[in-house]
Amino acid sequence: MNNTHLPRHLLTLDGLPFDALDALLTRAQAFADGHYDRRALDGIAVCTLFFEPSTRTRMSFTLAAQRLGADVLNFDASTSSTRKGETALDTLKNLEAMGVRGFVIRHHEDGAVAALSQHVELGTALVNAGDGRSAHPTQGLLDMLTLRQAKGHDFSKLKVAIVGDVKHSRVARSDLQALRTLGTGEIRVCGPASLLPNDGTLDGCVVSHDLDAALDGVDAAMMLRLQRERMEEGLVASLDDYHREFGLTAQRLTRAAPDAVVMHPGPINRGVEITDEVADGPQSLILRQVSNGVAVRMAVLEALLRG
Structure with a gap:
């Protein structure tokens, strides 16, 4: 692919141009179809630098x-030596030495990966594998690839x-x-008021606290x-x-369009966000998301x- 439209690091999808996002999805689809060079990164060392637990992201x-x-x-x-007090930056610089x-980094602090990117050498690339509550760009990409496979390239018709x-x-x-970059026709966001941000994240979205209404025709x-670890904050009364x-x-899913698809980034809290019947049902694309994660x-x- 033409990587001239890509930044040096992939820290976020915010501000990533349509053509760069589209090119990544197109290339990922080729990989998903089995078309790739098994020596493309021959001789290049990549480290998965994870300061938080992970299954799908790290393994993929x-x-x-x-x-x-x-x-x-x-x-x-x-x-690692982080248990002895070594900082994330010192860890990265020693591995760089x-x-x-290539560093794939997950960190619990917002903006941590962007901060580390300011200190690496030319020719070193960082990928944000999830920082705090800020961004998880490759999850966003794999979700878009999965949605595009199911619904086509024209997102303007989608709810x-x-x-x-x-x-x-x-x-x-x-x-x-x-979804905004790809021109999605209507983006609905639904959840309890205590779990929806009020910082501009939802600008342009149709916000609802009624799931039945939010699902109509999607x-x-x-x-x-x-995120059950947040339950101590009293954000919901009970599971x-x-x-x-x-x-x-x-x-509830019958309220959506007949050919609607269901997605979830995992890990699933079965019986909380989604029932077994839906998670494992014919409209679920959850395992396809996992598969697409490798290609993306x-x-x-x-x-x-490369290059």
Whole structure:
């Protein structure tokens, strides 16, 4: 792909031009179809530098780098010198000194990856694999690829509902940015008032606290994880109450368009955000999202590190 439209690092989808986003999706689709060079990143070292737990994101980045021929190092904060007080920057700079040129970074602090990007050498590329509640750009890309496979390239005809804990969701923010860039016809956001941000994130969206109304005629329902670690803050009365008001059931799904699709970034709290019947049902694209994650991350690594 032509990477002249891409920034040096992939930190966010906010401000990423349509042509760059479209090119990444097109390249990722080629990878999903099995068309790629297994030596594209031969001799390049990539490190998954994760300061937070991860299953899908970390494993798919590892597979993506390996399939392109990169040397992959997996960093585990729990067994590293960070336990002795080493900073994230010192960790990165030491690995960079060993010759690592690609860093896939997850961090609990907002803006942490962008801050680290200010201190790396020319030729080193960073990918934000999720920072705080700010951004998760490759999740946004894989969600768009999955939606495009199901509904076609013209997003202007689509009605998409994002449901749940948007306030704490870096996934939701990246999805919203990508949906806007792709010209989505109508973006609906639904959740309890305590879980919806009031910082401009939802500008231009149709905001609702009524899931039945939000689902009427939608082409896609993008469910979000209810972040149980936030429950101590009293953001919802109980998990049962949340499921009753905002959980996606088979009955509720009948309000959507007949060919509507269901998505979820994982991990799923079954019986809370979504029932088993829906998560494992014929309209669910949840496992396709996981599969597409490898292809999207291949596209991103190739674009940033090749050449």
